[in-house]
Amino acid sequence: MMSSDSEKPDADETQVKATPTAKKPEIELPAFEKSISDKIVEKFGDKVEVTFVKEDRIGIKVGRESIHDVAEFTRDVLNYDHVESVSGVDYPQDKEIEVVYHIGSYSDSSLARQILVLSTRAQREENPIPGNDATRLPTLRDVFYSVEFHEREVFEMFGVYFEGHPDNRRLLLPEDWADLPPLRKDFAIKGR
Amino acid sequence: MTEKFPPGLALQKVDERIMTLNVGPQHPGSGHMRIIVQIDGDYIVACDPDPGYVHRGEEKMAEYRNYITNIPHLERPVIHDSCNVLYPYVLGVEELVGIEVPERAKYVRVIASELNRCIYTMYWLAIYGIFLGHSTMFMWPAGDRELLIDLMEKMSGARVTHAHFVPGGVRNDLPPNFEDVCLRQVNYFEKRIKEYSAVFYDNPILIARTKDTGVLSREDAIRLGTTGSVLRASGVDYDLRTKEPYDVYEELDVHTNVMKEGDSYARSKVPWLDMLESCNIIRQALQKMPKSGSVRTKLKPNPKGKGLNSVYKRVESGRGSLGCYIVSDGKTEPYRLKLSVGSFRNLIALPYLLKGEKLGNMPSVYWSLNYWPVEADR
Numbered sequence: 001m002m003s004s005d006s007e008k009p010d011a012d013e014t015q016v017k018a019t020p021t022a023k024k025p026e027i028e029l030p031a032f033e034k035s036i037s038d039k040i041v042e043k044f045g046d047k048v049e050v051t052f053v054k055e056d057r058i059g060i061k062v063g064r065e066s067i068h069d070v071a072e073f074t075r076d077v078l079n080y081d082h083v084e085s086v087s088g089v090d091y092p093q094d095k096e097i098e099v100v101y102h103i104g105s106y107s108d109s110s111l112a113r114q115i116l117v118l119s120t121r122a123q124r125e126e127n128p129i130p131g132n133d134a135t136r137l138p139t140l141r142d143v144f145y146s147v148e149f150h151e152r153e154v155f156e157m158f159g160v161y162f163e164g165h166p167d168n169r170r171l172l173l174p175e176d177w178a179d180l181p182p183l184r185k186d187f188a189i190k191g192r
Numbered sequence: 193m194t195e196k197f198p199p200g201l202a203l204q205k206v207d208e209r210i211m212t213l214n215v216g217p218q219h220p221g222s223g224h225m226r227i228i229v230q231i232d233g234d235y236i237v238a239c240d241p242d243p244g245y246v247h248r249g250e251e252k253m254a255e256y257r258n259y260i261t262n263i264p265h266l267e268r269p270v271i272h273d274s275c276n277v278l279y280p281y282v283l284g285v286e287e288l289v290g291i292e293v294p295e296r297a298k299y300v301r302v303i304a305s306e307l308n309r310c311i312y313t314m315y316w317l318a319i320y321g322i323f324l325g326h327s328t329m330f331m332w333p334a335g336d337r338e339l340l341i342d343l344m345e346k347m348s349g350a351r352v353t354h355a356h357f358v359p360g361g362v363r364n365d366l367p368p369n370f371e372d373v374c375l376r377q378v379n380y381f382e383k384r385i386k387e388y389s390a391v392f393y394d395n396p397i398l399i400a401r402t403k404d405t406g407v408l409s410r411e412d413a414i415r416l417g418t419t420g421s422v423l424r425a426s427g428v429d430y431d432l433r434t435k436e437p438y439d440v441y442e443e444l445d446v447h448t449n450v451m452k453e454g455d456s457y458a459r460s461k462v463p464w465l466d467m468l469e470s471c472n473i474i475r476q477a478l479q480k481m482p483k484s485g486s487v488r489t490k491l492k493p494n495p496k497g498k499g500l501n502s503v504y505k506r507v508e509s510g511r512g513s514l515g516c517y518i519v520s521d522g523k524t525e526p527y528r529l530k531l532s533v534g535s536f537r538n539l540i541a542l543p544y545l546l547k548g549e550k551l552g553n554m555p556s557v558y559w560s561l562n563y564w565p566v567e568a569d570r
Contacts (some may be wrong), residue, residue, distance in 0.1 A: 057438065057504060059502075081414050081415070082414060082415070082416075082417030083417055084417065084419075084506075084513065084515055084532050084537070085504075085515055085517060085530060085532030087517050087528070087530040087532075089519055089527070090528075098379045100332055100502075100517070102504055102515065102517065102532065106414045106423070106428050106430050107414055112430065112436065113435060113436040114434040115504055115506075116503065117502075143270065143414050144417070145416060145417070146415070146417025146537070146540065148540055149536065149539060149540050150536075170244075171242075171243065171244060172243060172244035172569055173247070174244070174246060182249065182252060183251060183252055187252075189253070189256060189394045
């Protein structure tokens with residue numbers, strides 16, 4: 001009796017404590033999106049980190065060594081079939097550059113609304129030599145053909161070299177551009 | 193040899209048989225971009241698109257301006273379709289800041305967005321016509337476009353760059369009597385564009401030049417990640433207005449136009465069918481729109497995102513899905529803003545389609561991609 005009495009208020013207290021900090025995530029998470037992210041977590045365990053699950057959008061963060069496997073898994077098992085957008089985001093304070101793939105599906109109608117936001121981070125060099133420094137990631141072009149031009153853009157704008165990409169040339173910038181990759185935070189617009 | 197050069201520069205061997213041609217960036221047949229084609233006799237053996245001549249760094253500029261002052265410059269990539277270019281940005285900021293949009297504003301946005309889709313498509317159609325040597329098809333759309341531009345001028349005060357959408361709604365309410373004028377103009381516009389089929393789409397010369405040229409199969413359209421009219425012309429039923437309806441598209445009856453051929457003819461016809469559908473949507477929206485009410489929820493000065501947060505919103509623009517990825521770090525400016533535009537995504541299909549085509553088919557294939565160089569470069 002004593003023990004059960006003392007346990008009960010304890011359990012209540014933890015519940016009360018847990019609810020405001022976690023903002024009831026279990027109830028608000030949309031079920032379909034949760035099932036997809038669960039499949040990825042089940043397969044890859046702690047190699048992946050689910051950053052957010054909200055309506056129609058799932059955020060997955062992976063290390064550079066497993067991004068290729070995760071992308072293949074999303075294509076072969078989860079039926080995603082094209083990449084809409086590849087964006088770089090510069091985080092100078094973390095000494096990292098994040099590359100974000102927005103992956104969608106045309107062929108699976110249940111995924112038509114869904115976007116899988118797959119992100120990974122590359123090491124950032126203070127004095128970049130694009131193509132010849134440690135800022136490198138494996139390419140996803142052999143998984144999703146549609147990333148070809150997007151990855152070329154990220155290479156020139158952030159200096160992230162994609163290993164295995166067949167065509168790592170400049171796309172939008174002039175061929176003789178010799179300044180910093182322009183979308184990095186330390187490239188400042190003149191007068192600003 | 194080539195390894196000594198930095199990435200992007202390489203020596204090229206000169207072949208006796210293969211000739212390399214630069215089409216653009218000043219060539220009137222390519223818009224503001226260069227297409228490097230290698231031809232063997234009359235046939236294209238390789239093609240390397242070289243965009244970037246109108247790259248303005250919109251994404252970099254956006255990091256220096258706050259969420260409101262970003263509006264006028266973000267519509268510059270496609271000034272003819274300025275409402276649709278702003279649409280995903282505005283939806284994204286609304287989610288970041290957490291603001292509700294009044295019901296009437298949602299309908300006004302849908303009407304403006306559909307009018308802009310038609311304005312853009314008419315401009316594109318005019319160009320498509322003139323580059324196929326059909327000058328009537330240049331004059332007619334360029335003239336009929338004015339009907340809708342007048343409507344947008346009444347609605348927003350500006351003829352081309354409207355800057356009409358703002359987070360929280362639209363900038364101004366509709367002028368009195370707008371609904372009647374809009375309905376009249378749109379009905380007349382629909383009657384006019386139906387006449388195009390006799391002079392253009394049923395024209396044996398157009399059919400001879402575009403049928404079975406640049407065929408993109410359904411599988412390849414999906415694999416290459418194409419979007420918009422290019423995707424729908426290859427038989428994929430995908431339109432964000434029905435697949436992921438935003439604002440009030442859910443309450444409207446939107447029909448997706450799909451053609452199975454995947455050739456230049458289909459790619460040139462789908463946008464025209466979309467314009468007819470837009471007229472239907474505008475009529476429905478005019479009927480269902482609340483007759484009065486607010487059109488704008490006022491934001492506080494200098495709206496901020498909440499902490500480190502990101503949002504990806506997309507809409508169906510005149511050139512396909514247009515996504516806007518905003519990363520916010522809680523400041524008044526976006527930390528990073530990325531526009532994923534239809535033109536850029538469809539460009540990847542160009543080398544693929546031109547390989548093996550005759551050089552004379554290049555304009556019809558290139559312009560059928562619904563490609564807008566300024567948008568692709570951003």
